[in-house]
Amino acid sequence: MLIKGLVKTTLIDYPGKVACIVFIAGCNFRCPYCQNPDLVAGYWELPTISEEEVFRHLKSRKKWLDGVCVSGGEPTLNKELPEFLRKIKSMGFLIKLDTNGTNPEMLKKLLDEKLVDYIAMDIKAPLEKYEEVVKTKVDLEKIKRSVEMIRSNDVDYEFRTTVVPGLLSSEDIEKICLWLRGSKRYYLQQFRPDVTLDASFRKVVPYRREEMLKCYNIAKENFKVCEVRGI
Numbered sequence: 330m331l332i333k334g335l336v337k338t339t340l341i342d343y344p345g346k347v348a349c350i351v352f353i354a355g356c357n358f359r360c361p362y363c364q365n366p367d368l369v370a371g372y373w374e375l376p377t378i379s380e381e382e383v384f385r386h387l388k389s390r391k392k393w394l395d396g397v398c399v400s401g402g403e404p405t406l407n408k409e410l411p412e413f414l415r416k417i418k419s420m421g422f423l424i425k426l427d428t429n430g431t432n433p434e435m436l437k438k439l440l441d442e443k444l445v446d447y448i449a450m451d452i453k454a455p456l457e458k459y460e461e462v463v464k465t466k467v468d469l470e471k472i473k474r475s476v477e478m479i480r481s482n483d484v485d486y487e488f489r490t491t492v493v494p495g496l497l498s499s500e501d502i503e504k505i506c507l508w509l510r511g512s513k514r515y516y517l518q519q520f521r522p523d524v525t526l527d528a529s530f531r532k533v534v535p536y537r538r539e540e541m542l543k544c545y546n547i548a549k550e551n552f553k554v555c556e557v558r559g560i
């Protein structure tokens with residue numbers, strides 16, 4: 330597995346937990362607003378971190394860390410992921426997985442084996458707009474299957490959408506809410522133009538607070554927990 334980043338401690342990425350973050354390279358989407366472009370394109374130039382180094386870190390912080398966030402890129406593209414997670418679990422840590430939901434087969438395996446404790450799945454757009462937003466071909470059935478699998482499992486989870494001007498409007502958020510209605514948690518995330526996969530998106534001005542709150546007001550009735558992040 331190509332591990333290309335390790336954030337040793339985070340208080341904000343795993344809700345309610347102290348965690349570290351492991352970044353795995355490679356992604357099958359090309360979201361132009363991606364905040365981790367080095368993990369999507371050009372990651373072969375980044376130094377690789379060995380699994381041993383990750384496990385050494387976990388061992389040294391056993392007393393302080395509750396869990397590990399496994400992020401990317403898209404971690405489920407790696408066949409070795411279940412084995413990696415088994416090793417983390419055997420050390421007694423909780424695991425949060427960040428995913429774009431394109432690999433329901435892998436998700437099923439992880440859920441069946443109870444290898445994940447929290448799943449954060451990106452919802453990029455209403456289904457009919459997915460390919461336009463992620464700039465690649467998408468098997469929408471797989472996205473739908475991942476959503477249904479997560480919702481019907483007893484794993485803790487969130488769905489989240491980055492609201493990018495020019496890609497998503499409040500009408501799109503309304504369509505997403507109709508699709509996800511009744512889910513446990515839904516987060517609307519503010520777009521950040523500082524680092525983006527497509528350099529032209531660094532000029533895109535994020536939605537104003539009022540516009541994000543308009544999306545929140547559309548969304549909030551549909552979920553047990555609904556919040557806006559980053560405004």
Ligand code: SF4
Nearest residue numbers: 356358360363402429
């Ligand atoms: S935002 Fe996520 S899904 Fe999109 S390209 Fe970046 S890592 Fe891949």
